[in-house]
Amino acid sequence: xxxxxxxxxxxxxxxxxxxxxxxxxxxxxxxxxxxxxxxxxxxxxxxxxxx
Numbered sequence: 305x306x307x308x309x310x311x312x313x314x315x316x317x318x319x320x321x322x323x324x325x326x327x328x329x330x331x332x333x334x335x336x337x338x339x340x341x342x343x344x345x346x347x348x349x350x351x352x353x354x355x
Contacts, residue, residue, distance in 0.1 A: 314322060334342040 314325070317325065336342050
């Protein structure tokens, strides 16, 4: 893992728990036929000037 906040936690997990965690994450992701993760998002922004 790359994230320092998760790396130590995941490294300390028993193998069976880690595999179950990975499966749970994969099941929540939208993955296309090429193995790419597909996600969508929305962003709102407002810019103004106070006179």
